[in-house]
Amino acid sequence: MSLLGGAGALAVGLVLLAAGVGHLRGPRDTARALRAHGVLPGGSVGPVARTLGPLEVCLGLGLLVAATGLLPPGPARLLALAGTALCLAFAAYLWVVQRRVAGAPVPCGCGLGTTPVGPWAVARAGVLAALALLAVLAPVTGWQDAPGAPAGAQLAVAVLAGGALAVATAALPAARAVPEQLTTLARVPR
Template identity: 60%
Template sequence: MSVLAAAGLWAVGLVLLVSGLSHARAPRSTRVALRAHGTLPPAAHRGVALVLGPVELVLALGLLAGGLGVLDAAAVRALGLGAALLCLAFAAYLRVVRRRTAGQEVPCGCGLGTTPVTGWSVVRAGLLGALALTGAALPTGPWDAGTGAPVWAQVVVAAAGGLALAVATAALPAARAVPAGLTTLTGAAR
């Protein structure tokens, strides 16, 4: 197993796990976001809201298992490609939403908080797609001590990298959002 492949798989898997749990627990908030986006036909909102969470959860659990090295390479590749397609579809969809709702603040609906759709939402989805593709493209399989580092050290480095990437990509849009009424320490409005 490549440390980079595992880190990418775990990063995307962790983000999809949190997002999938949120979507599965609260499909109504997903429907509200879809309605605010105004891109999909209203008849599709309920179905998308009900299916999205379980799809994300299946991909998440598969990517996490793939990063552990317990799945064969073909399964990991398929899961990585599926996650990449989903994330890149999110990026394209959010780009369309940004164009349609220019100047309006609409919820992202990505299951990672109440952040509005911004350019950073599009970037995050694209980054996750790239990480999933990286995890799918690199060698996977059982961990191997023949690389010079003990297996436990490889797993720790991959897990730390995956967690850091997951947190960074999940927090990206919220970290870049600037509240409308922000003032500096001197009291000047921004």
């Protein structure tokens, strides 16, 4: 039993599932963002845009199952390792995009809104990789009663922690995308 591994798998699973659903719902938006990034060869943009959503949904669902402790440690670790690799690839890709666009408002294409690529998008992918790595190093092997910590309480803590981590991590880039000049409701600059 690993509370940290469960929370990490749950957080990454939820974010990947949400991003995958976003990519499935808007493959043209994903392709448009990938083209704007200018990193992938032109012929690969369409296949990558069509593959990304199903990959994220499947991996996200797998990590959610792994977080329940229903999988043996081997498959749970493999899913978490795949999540770590995918999130590291996202971090490296977004780092390259960020350097390439040099502050231009290019959409992230993360499936989680229209946040532009920036250091916080790179940081989000890095945090997700670290959370997935927790599930590699300490996979959930089932929830057993431990002295002073009933299995239900352990599961509740893992679900609450994983949910909070998922929301905080997913919202990170959008929270930092603050306009340079804010105005009040009366259109008065602040």
